[in-house]
Amino acid sequence: MKLRPVQDPGDPPYDSPGYRSTELRAPKRLYLLPEELHDPTGPVFGAADVDPADSDLTSHHEGEPLGERIIVGGRVLDSGGRPIPHTLVEVWQANAAGRYAHEVDRHSAPLDPNFTGAGRCLTDAEGNYRFVTVKPGAYPWKNHANAWRPAHIHFSVFGRAFADRLVTQMYFPGDPLFAHDPIFQSVRDPKARERLISSFDLETTEPEWALGYRFDIVLRTTPFE
Amino acid sequence: MTATPSQTVGPFFAIGLEDHPCVEGPSQLEGRVLDGAGEPVPDAVVEVWSPEAGWGRCGTGSDGRYSFAFRETPHLEIQVFARGLLRQVRTRVMFEPGTQRTTFDIRLQEDAFFVV
Numbered sequence: 001m002k003l004r005p006v007q008d009p010g011d012p013p014y015d016s017p018g019y020r021s022t023e024l025r026a027p028k029r030l031y032l033l034p035e036e037l038h039d040p041t042g043p044v045f046g047a048a049d050v051d052p053a054d055s056d057l058t059s060h061h062e063g064e065p066l067g068e069r070i071i072v073g074g075r076v077l078d079s080g081g082r083p084i085p086h087t088l089v090e091v092w093q094a095n096a097a098g099r100y101a102h103e104v105d106r107h108s109a110p111l112d113p114n115f116t117g118a119g120r121c122l123t124d125a126e127g128n129y130r131f132v133t134v135k136p137g138a139y140p141w142k143n144h145a146n147a148w149r150p151a152h153i154h155f156s157v158f159g160r161a162f163a164d165r166l167v168t169q170m171y172f173p174g175d176p177l178f179a180h181d182p183i184f185q186s187v188r189d190p191k192a193r194e195r196l197i198s199s200f201d202l203e204t205t206e207p208e209w210a211l212g213y214r215f216d217i218v219l220r221t222t223p224f225e
Numbered sequence: 226m227t228a229t230p231s232q233t234v235g236p237f238f239a240i241g242l243e244d245h246p247c248v249e250g251p252s253q254l255e256g257r258v259l260d261g262a263g264e265p266v267p268d269a270v271v272e273v274w275s276p277e278a279g280w281g282r283c284g285t286g287s288d289g290r291y292s293f294a295f296r297e298t299p300h301l302e303i304q305v306f307a308r309g310l311l312r313q314v315r316t317r318v319m320f321e322p323g324t325q326r327t328t329f330d331i332r333l334q335e336d337a338f339f340v341v
Contacts, residue, residue, distance in 0.1 A: 003337070011228075011230050011231050011311070011312050012230060012231060012232070012311035012312065013311070014310065014311055014312065014314075016311060019233075019309070019311070021233075021308050021309030022309050022310075022311065023261070023309075024260040024261040024262050024264075024309070024333075024334065025260050025261065025266070025307060025308075025309035025310055025333050025334070026309070026310070026311075026333075026334070027310075027314050027333055027334060027336070027338045028261075028334050028335075029335075029336065029337040029338065030337070030338055030339075030340050031337055031338070031339055031340070032339070032340060033315070033339040033340065037317065037339070039302060041274075041275075041276050042274060042280075043274060043279065043280035077226065079226055079228055080226070081226050090241050090242060091241060092237065092238065092240040092241025092242070094237075100237040100240060101240060102236075102237040102239060102240055104236055104237065104268070105236075105237060116240065117240055117241070118240045118241040119241070120241070152232075154232075154234070154235060154237075154238065154241060156234075156241065156242060162272075162274040162280070162302050162304070163302075163315075165272070165304060165313065166229060166231060167231060167232070167233075167234045167306055167313065168229055168230065168231050168232045169232040169233075169235075183232060183233060183311070184232075186232075186311050187230040187232075189230075191227055192227055192228070192230045193230070195227055195228070195229045195230060196229065196230060196232065216229075217229045218226045218227065218228050218229050219228065219229070220228035
């Protein structure tokens with residue numbers, strides 16, 4: 001089998017010197033997947049894999065978490081714009097103060113006993129998903145002097161084939177930290193970067209209750225018939 | 226349509242990405258994820274898939290180790306996510322029929338990976 005090397009596969013290049021952790025981890029030997037190894041299969045999830053309460057991150061403890069309650073919704077689409085139904089979407093995030101409920105996070109911001117920051121759901125028949133959560137705070141990291149991550153929610157999406165798998169981060173519109181964040185800026189194409197930013201959505205917003213943000217996710221799917 | 230770009234899974238993924246077992250069986254795959262200095266990567270998450278073995282997910286431990294037990298399969302697709310990886314890396318491991326136990330270290334900067 002002859003392997004064709006890949007220089008820059010699009011998406012953020014693995015080798016992004018501004019993001020220090022790439023230095024010892026970015027792979028150096030990348031090859032285009034040969035046609036004969038393309039695998040159109042992938043895991044299938046069902047209602048038994050998720051609890052409906054999993055999609056409301058504000059409901060997992062006795063009390064309500066502190067911070068600004070928000071609704072995040074959108075659709076999961078293939079590269080042809082067709083919805084992907086019944087696929088698993090997982091999210092995790094910092095609390096409103098910018099602190100993750102994870103032992104490795106040493107930021108001095110307070111933990112919230114009423115917020116873990118993990119959720120999941122299946123898309124419906126039209127590819128829609130919806131989470132209720134609180135807006136995560138920005139937080140410092142040690143990548144460079146005075147480094148701060150823009151507020152974001154981590155997303156993990158499956159799609160139809162295991163090869164469609166996407167892990168990404170959703171940002172909020174107008175964040176002043178965009179220009180200073182090497183992870184966001186690792187995506188060099190400005191149009192592709194826009195895809196990472198949710199939009200405020202009055203239709204998703206619920207009166208007297210919570211602002212809504214829309215984040216559609218387009219997977220880089222292999223041709224599918 | 227412009228695809229949504231990948232972003233790193235970051236160091237705190239364990240909050241949201243729980244480990245998941247494969248379809249139960251006698252086959253075993255285990256190994257370490259290693260960085261370019263040969264050091265274990267303690268914050269990687271390894272996912273495997275095949276129609277026979279099903280889907281599995283395992284976060285590495287402080288020694289960079291992962292392991293799966295699964296039903297016999299001719300091969301497993303593997304994807305690895307970690308802090309410092311802006312996208313996952315993909316590889317595949319093939320099994321001889323009847324193999325029960327396979328050790329497979331994933332050396333991020335030495336091994337060859339596939340891009341779809």
